[in-house]
Amino acid sequence: MKLIKNNYILLSILLLSFLGFLDATYLTILHYKNAIPPCSLAHGCDKVLTSSFSTINGVPIALIGSVFYLLLIILLVSLIEKVRKSIVRAVFIMASVGTLASFFLIYIQFAVIHALCQYCLASEAITFLIFIMGIYLLRVYK
Amino acid sequence: MEKLTKKEKKELKKLDWQEKLKKEKRNQLVKKVAIWAGVAVVLVAAVYGLLQIANSPQESSTTAKIPPVTKTDIGRGNPNAKVTLVEYSDFQCPACAAYHPLVSQLLAELNGKIYFVYRFFPLIQIHQNAMNSAQAAYAAGQQGKFWEMHDLLFETQTSWADSQKAREVFTDYAKKLKLDMDKFKADFDSEKGKSLINDEYSKGLGIGINSTPTFFVNGEKIQNPRTYGDFKSLISNEINKK
Known part of the structure; x- marks a missing residue:
């Protein structure tokens, strides 16, 4: 029963999502x-979340993130x-695209806005973890 | 009991088998529906929970007491009002700029019932133009136009925040406000202004301010309201207090 054995991986990705x-x-x-958003001085997440990079054509990146995880x-x-x-393949492709987007967003925070937002970094870390687990998933269900 | 023919027996078996298959299919469908319904319920509950969190007014006040408001403070509104709102703020802080329209709306809607005091808290470590924007507002204040400069600075924050030539921008604003330019320049660079700004900053640090904007209502620190509605009801409660 391959399915039962690997269910924990699926469940972990589900939990992360x-x-x-x-x-x-x-x-x-x-x-x-x-x-x-409740931000403290040390992080500067207000700067990130109110910056011009927080939306694309008026659509907040946070909303894109919500739909992505949904x-x-x-x-x-x-x-x-x-x-x-x-579907395994689709999950992997989504995780890859998400990871690329995450790296880009981290770059913007570091290099352009010069401020970090803990909520954003958490989401970016989650997407990266999903990507790593997605590699494993792809191998198992090949 | 009647004896069944071979054919009849076969038929019966087939029916039985079909019934079982149907049952199993139905079970699977029930399971499927249950799983998806469960997922939907969890997601809706999660969104509902988040809405509750986002709506919860954060009113836990701390014991930090601020230096009392005096005549030397830069204020707007009715100085004898029952409610005094003090903001420790930095002109280059995006959250402060985000609160600016909220505070302006409050002052307009609660006209006469509130006194608003601005105190300098320039975060010079992270905002390169925090100090000179404060100096610009101070210098404009010396000619009675602090609030005009204050509004301009917040409204145009993104245009000068990362500029290397912010001072030129501020000088333009001073011209726009028809200030006496020689006096503006002198006040901008005056030690008196800088020490006043630094004094407010260090006193702010002394009472544990670690972020901007930090608001005090009648001397009590408040958690920053997240929406205009929350802000207004907080102030209105204070006004209606006996």
Whole structure:
């Protein structure tokens, strides 16, 4: 029973996606409430979250993150139900794209805005972890 | 009991088998629906929880007491109002700029019922133009136009925040405000101004301020309200207090 044996990997990715979803959705809610996120001086997340890089054509990056994690959750639940190679591949591709985007966003925080946002870094770390686990998943279900 | 023919027996078996298959299929469907419904419930609950967190007014006040508001403080509104709102702020801090329209709206809507005091808290370690923007506001204040400069600085923050030539920008603003330019330049560089700014900054540090903006309502530190509504109800509560 390959499925049972590897379920913990799927469940871990699912849990990570859920955490990412919470994080991104929280920021999305704050964005649409025009609320200022609770930031402290040491991090400068206000600078990041109110910068011109926090939206793309008016769509907040946090919302894109929410949708990204939501899609991952849906794909993962369907995988837990029934393993399909195409969906494993889709999860991996999403995680790869997400990781590339994360690296780009980290670069912007460091090099352009010169400030770090802990909520953003958490989400970027989560996406990277999902990517690493996605490599494993791809190998298992090859 | 009637004896069944071979054919009938076969038929019965087939029916039985079909029934079982149907049952199993139904079970699988139930399981599927249950899983997805569970996922949907968890996600909706999560979003609901986050909304609650985002809406929760953070009103836990600390014991930090601020230096009392005096006549030398830069204030706006009715100095005899029941509520005095003090903001420790940095002109280059994005959150401060984000709060600027909120505070302006408060002052407009609660006209006469609130006194607003601005205190310098320039975060010079992380904001290269924090100090000179404070000096520009101080210098404008010496000609009675502190608030005009204050508004301009916040409204245009992104245009000068990372500029190497911010001082030129501020000089332009001073011209725009029709200030006496010689006096503006002298006040900008005056030791008196710088020491006043530094004094407010170090007193702020002394009472444990570690971020901007930090607001005090009648001397009590408040957690920054996240929305205009929260901010207004907080101040209104204070006004309605006996």
